[in-house]
Structure formats: C-alpha cells, structure tokens
Amino acid sequence: MSNTAIREIDNTANDPSRRPLWIVGENDFTSVTETVCRITEQPKPPRAWYIAFAISSALTGMLFVMIAYLIAVGIGVWGVNIPVSWGFAIINFVFWVGIGHAGTLISAILFLLRQKWRTSINRFAEAMTIFAVACAGIFPAIHIGRAWLAYWLFPYPNQMAMWPNFRSPLLWDVFAVSTYATVSMMFWYVGMIPDLATLRDRAKTRVRQIAYGIAALGWRGSHRHWHRHEYAYLILAGLATPLVVSVHSVVSFDFAVSLLPGWHTTIFPPYFVAGAIFSGFAMVVTLIVPARQYFGLKEIVSLRHLENMNKIILVTGTIVGYAYSIEFFIAWYGGNAYESFAFINRAFGPYAWAYWTMVSCNVLAPQLFWFKKCRVTPWIMVIVCIFVNIGMWFERFVIVITSLHRDFLPSSWGYYAPTWVDVLTFIGSFGLFFTLFLLFCRYLPMVAMAEVKTVMPQAGLEHGHHRGVGDYHGEIPHAHEPEYWEKG
C-alpha cells in the first residue's frame, strides 16, 4: 500500500507570468479518484494503521479512566489549588480549540480569497478541526466539578428558575465553541457529499453501498445538485468566516475581561486568533506530511501546498511575536506596577523556563521558514511544526499559570505543578484525537476529490475559451447583461 516510492516533484518555482500546477505528476480525474478512494477501499488497512490505532485507542481508554477517576474522587486529584485554580484543564482546552482553527480557516477564508491550493488539504484540515474541538470540549465539562450537571451551562427554562450567568465569558464560551463545532461539522459534511457519492458508486460490498449511500443523501451529480451545493458552500463559508475569528476571541475574553495583570489587555482577541491559526496550521503540517507520504498522496498534496502552509505559519508566528512584544512594551509604558511585575515575573520568575520555551518555539523556530529549503523539506518542517505545537501549549501554560501563581497577596503565592492525573488526561486527549483521525483516514475520503478536480488543467477553468475570443473582456463581459452596472 505504502507509496513511498513516488518521487517528490518540485513545483515550488515562482514564475510570475504563469500560475503553478497544483496537482503534479501524470494525473487526470480518474487517477485522482483512484488515489483517494483506494485508501478507504482496500479490504484491510496496513499493519501500521492497526498499530497506531491500538496505541491511540488505548490512550483514549486511559483518558476515560482518568475522567472516571476524577469524577469519582473529585477535582482534588488535579494539581489545581488556590491561587492557581486553573491548571492543565484550561490550558488543554485553549490548546485544543486553537488546533481546531486551521480547518475552517482553510475551508472558509481561503475559499473566499480564491486560494486554489486549499482544495488538496481542506478535507483533512477540517476533519482535524472537528476532532480537536471534540477534545477541547471535554476539558471545561470535567472542570466544573460536578460534571454530571454540565448541562446546567445551557440556558433552558427549569423549575428551579435558575439561569447561567450571562455576564460570564465562560458561558459565552459554551455558545461560541458549540456554534463553531456545529458549523464546522456542517461545512465539512456538505463539502463531502459529492465525494461520499463517489465512494457509494464505487462500492463493491452491499454494506459500503448502503452506508455511503445514506451518507451521500441521494446525490446524483446533476447540474441542479451542483448549483445548490455550491451556493450552500458559499453561504456556509460566509457564515464560518466570522466564526473562525469569534471563537478564539471569546476564549481570549475568558482571560482578558478579568482584572488580572498579564490577562487583561486589549490585544488579546486578535492575538489569540493569530496564535490559534498558527498552532492549527502547525498541526496540519505535522500530520499531513506523514499522511501524504504513507497514503501515496504526494502528487495531490504537493510541495507547494506544504510551502504555502509554512508561509502562513511564518506570518502568524510573527504576528504572535508582535503581540508578545507590544504586550511587554505596554506593560512598561502603562506604568502599572502589577502589570510590569507580571511580565518580569513571566520572563525571569520561577516559570522562566516555560516562558523561554514558549518564545523559542513560537517566535524563533518558525523564523527558519524564511529559508526556502526549510519550507520545502518535509522532515525539517515537521520538526519546526512540532516545536510550534509545543510552544503554543506552553503559551497557554505561561498565560494561565504565571498570572495566577503570584497574586496580589504575597503570602498566598505558590508554585503549580500538575499531578499524574493531569498529565495522563492530557496524553489521553491525544489518544482520542488520533483515534478519530485514524478512523477518518480509513473510512472517509481524505482529499476533496471533486474540488481538487476543479483546479486541474483538465477542468479547463484556468484558461478556458469561455472567456471569449479577444484578449480582454472589458466593460461588457456578457452579452446578456449589457453594461448593467452602469445603470447603478
């Protein structure tokens, strides 16, 4: 199965006079369908898949054991205690929500920006988004103490006449994250319908035919179906775009609406969004490099795709570095003794090791992507992206822990350390993420085949004759709408 023999074709050269080919090699529509469908259609997945699945589902089991232990014994099994009452759970929540930002950015924002390269990676990234948000959702739910009453977070009429506190950003999180999860899932599914129909039509067994048939919602590929589908997709992209920004903005409000030095600063919302996209793309690159190698997708997810993602990582990493610097500057400029203490304490206090880990991984590591060699060499980019992921986890660690551990009352200062339950729960969440991810790789089309085909030269959309016989189309692009914008 493993197609490691496929050589890497370099399509990263830049010629301004022509647009690059995204799908490299000798590919046509049939070969794209074959390559993508084959992964789910072979009777048995390769042994490595079984091994990975065994490990990740064991870790998932561990996650649920830890949760059961937590619920049975209580929050005391974690390392949180006054003054650090938010520990691993909140860090992991913000970390996973952040990871879940690349998918919808690629599907929605890059779609609106007409970035054709998104087609090869959007399905993959969206799936990752949904799994990451699922992991994220667990942490606040188990953090509330009595997890079996988590549904009280939703405002619904009840005989106790009790309502959640609408002024609390934690409640805004409930709405923001659940809306995001819903729309992302819908977006992912709507985009997948034509590909599910392809799998249905190619099914060799009755079970597959029925399963994919139900999932494909009766898709026939008629013009009308396509027309409605593309309209729905465009509208969902428009709706998902503000959500990409709003979710992590609301997560940042959890911190920024407080009075706490190091948390309360106005740049938090856009800075959190940039950080989320940064970590999300890093995770996509980390996973897609082995996946394309292993599942023979090197011609569909080309080096140029990877290079573009690395450029986005460089941009967002630099924005994060900008936010760190401006925060530091204003902490001094503002002249508030507590604020400057919080920042000096971050950089030189007991958690300096975490702060400098964060700075090196988030700000320094991505600078390697200024060099083209690093942007197009798979093993280098994976290492850089793993560092970015580590750095982004530590960013949340630094924000949550350092602002809390030395509060306004020096006699209550303390040093937070996680317990083994904290650590195993966090590791277990990776298990859940990878379990879902491996199931996705096995059973669903990993690449949006129908969309990829539209950016191939065979689709004829690039230099099609439908643009007319002349060199340019001027004010009268189509005869049926003569100068209609002139009328205003």
Added chain:
Amino acid sequence: MSAIEPITLSEDQLQLHPLGRSLFRKAGIVGVVALAFTFVVSLFTADLRERFFFSYLLNFTYFLSLSLGALFFVALQHLTRSGWSVVVRRLAEFIAANVVLLAGLFVVVLLGLTHLYHWLDAEHVAQDSLLQHKQPYLNLPFFLIRCVFYFAVWSWLSRYYLTKSVELDESGDVNLTLRMERISAPGMILYALTVTFAAFDLLMSLDAHWFSTIFGVYYFTGGFVGFVSLLALLAILLQKSGRLRHAITAEHYHDLGKLMFAFIFFWGYIAFSQFMLIWYANIPEETGWFFQRQSGGWGWIGLILIFGHFILPFLGLLSRYVKRRKKPLAFWAVWILLMHWIDLYWLILPEYGQEWFFFHSVLDIGCFIGIGGLFLACACYLARDRALIPLKDPRLQESLTFENA
C-alpha cells in the same frame, strides 16, 4: 455561456493627461489657499491657535492613514502574488507614494508639539509621576528620531514600489516583480512596527496616561478600510472621466466592495475588543479615556461610529448587487471615508476639550481641504506621465479577465 465582447486595452485611455495637469494646478492652489486661510483664522485668538494644531493633526493623520492603507495594500498584493488587483494597483502605488508629501507636511505638526502633547511640558511632567516614568520613551529627541525613522521607512518603501512598478512598464522584466515580492515580507514587518508605534506616538500619547495594546491595529484598520473605499471611488471617478473604461470591470468593484465589507467588520471587531475589555474590567486607569469620550456631546459621536462606521455599512455592503454597481458602491465609499474621519475626530478632539464653537469647525474643514487638496495634487503629480495601470505586469492578463464565481 453567453458571448463575450472582445475588447482590447489599446482602445483604452490609460493616462491621466490632460486632466492631470489642470487638476494638479487647481487642487494645489485650493490646498495652499485653504491652509493659508485656516492659518490666518487661527491667529485670531490663542485658543484658536491651539485648536488649529488639533485640526491639523486630525487631518494629517487622516490622510496619512489613507497613504499607509495604500502601502499595505500594495505590499499585500505582492506578498500574496495576487492577480485580480493588478489593474488597480498603480492607483494604490500613487496614493502610497503620497507619504513623501505627508513627511513634508509633518513639519507643521512639529511646530505645534507643545500644544498637542502634554508630556512635553516640563512643569506638568514634574508633577506627574506617571509621565516621569514614561520619560525614557516620551521625550522630544527620541520622539523626533522615531518620527524620522517612520517617514523614512514609509517613503522608501512606497517609492520603491512605485519606481520598480513604473520600470516594469518599460522593460516588462519579471525579475522586477520578483524583487517587489521579495521585499514585501520584511517590508510588512517594518510596516507593522512603524505603524503601531506611530499610532502610539501621534495619537495615543495625546493622553499619555492611557494605553491600549490594540491601538496600533485600530489605527491601521481604519486607515485600510478608508483606503479601499478611496480606491473604489478613484476607479469610479477615473472611469467616469473616460479613463480605464475597459481595464476595470464590475469584477474589480466586486472585490473592492468585499474588502470594504470585510474591513468594516474587522474595524467593528477591533473597536469592540478595545471597548468591551476596558468597559468590563472597569479599571479607572483605562476607563478614563472612554469616560471622556462618553461625556458631553462625545457620546453621540460614539453612537454615530457604532452605527455609521459599523452597522449601516455592514448591512449596506452585504449585497452582491451593491458591490457590483458603481453608484451604490460610490455612496458607501464616500460614507466610509467620512466615517473614518469622524473616527479620528473622536480619537483626537476630546483631548482638546469639551467646548466647541463655530470657528473650530472652520479650522477642521479648512485643514481638510488644505491637506486634501495637496494630497490630490501630489497624486496627480505622481501620475503625470505614468500609465494608470501596470502595463506589462506579468499578471495583467489575469486581472483583466478574472471573474468572481
């Protein structure tokens, strides 16, 4: 697909000439006269003299933000190797290069520094421990050094794009495009830092007690949405005068309209982030700035901004119909340009004080016409014998023929 009329650019009027020369002369004269008149009015009383510098700063930072928006637009197009925007990029290059004019006009701000910035008043600083704390940053020599640096970076970067782009008109050498692309990435970093600190220095330090980490982004966003509106307006006016009639199509207006829409929304997001976080935390050292902008008549201007700078244009630009038609798009472009001005008015003028009388507005409008006239004249001068589109840009064909799906 319906038939398409084949039209070639060779039939198109691609020069500002002969309109440019007369416009240059008229706008230049109007600008100089308006500034001179405003200056004379300001001599009547000491109060007006001080107010003049506030009016001047308001309009100076307004046109500066438009030029900086243009510079960002040009750099962004190169950074992302955009194709759609080629036919409007030259106009942006002219507006960006206007920053050289603004560097000259900055001298007047320098003359009024002591009227504008209370941290320059040694007696005042002596009684204010917070201002003493900020002395290492907020002092005259360092302030001047920073300003020289900002204008040097902006002038150099905008001239670079304009000259290389014009060179490309002659030679058609794609290496020039590659060079412009290459400079854009480090250029963006310099841009972000200079615009942020310029916003801190010129606007935020008017109230040197107050601080907000998002302030640089706020100033940038307003300027960018203002510039995109200006660009749409310029394109419409040029087409009305018979220029670029074939080059610019409804597709370009559609995309410019989308950018206006997106950045109106983004402005609302940034403004909300700044306000909501400060309101919610309710710390006196931060709320003072907003408190001043909510008392007296300023609260009304705040409401005008919420509706006029966010909600109404958001609803107005939502429709595809509006974005693809010149008249409604021109309406919203003028509207946003006006709102951006009111936004800066709301940022700057509360620092002058609560009282208002007729001649204050004379100064505001006089300075607007003055700096605006010179701004227009300078743009005409830059466009004097240059084509209005990059004639041999390697992506020109793509820009001419692209369609919104």
